Amino acid sequence: MEKAELIQKINAAMAEEFEVEESVFTPEADIKSTLELDSLSLVDLVALVESNFGIKINGTDIAKIRNFGALYDLIYEKTQSK
């Protein structure tokens, strides 16, 4: 899957799960404040990524991610090395 296609798929899934407009997902945007992530909802993002892309991600790694650009990179790298 091309990276642009992957980003589109991630954004669509996040928009549905977190009920946020896709237009706010920019590579520089802060992921925690945009998705209103906290210690309770972080696992929702992990589950969303794992179920949509068939990859395993470490909850600690995703907790360190600051913006959507870093999230796209992480998922892209994982899907490429599957």
Added chain:
Amino acid sequence: MSAEPILKGEEVLKLIPQRPPVVMVDALYSVTVDSAETGLDIDPSCIFCRNGKLSEPGIVEHAAQSAAVFADYDSYVKGMPPRLGFIAELKNLEIALLPEAGKSLRTSLSLLGTAMGMSLMKVEVRCGDDAVAKGQMKIFIKE
């Protein structure tokens, strides 16, 4: 669906901190890294039964204890005591029917993700061929 449990009765108590009369899971039929199946014979004298049926809180408690059994199976295998688990969130929970006392529940759990001590699981409770409840459950296990 497995016919015979791999753990039942007293042995299941090694995986959960609850004790009678609030034990709401009595069998573990299967467990893998990302799924498990549990069971419960509904005792008519169960404190969660009303008018001969298992109440909604009883179904939720059964689902939560099933999730705890699944989450703590590794500790059990290592001979460690059960850890405390807390329901952090119930999501999209649908209860289709209240099963009659005396009948048996079978519950399937699928792990959807884990992060920072939190586990998100898909739960489906059945009574024979009938769907009892389904939804997602977020469980926090205290280390």
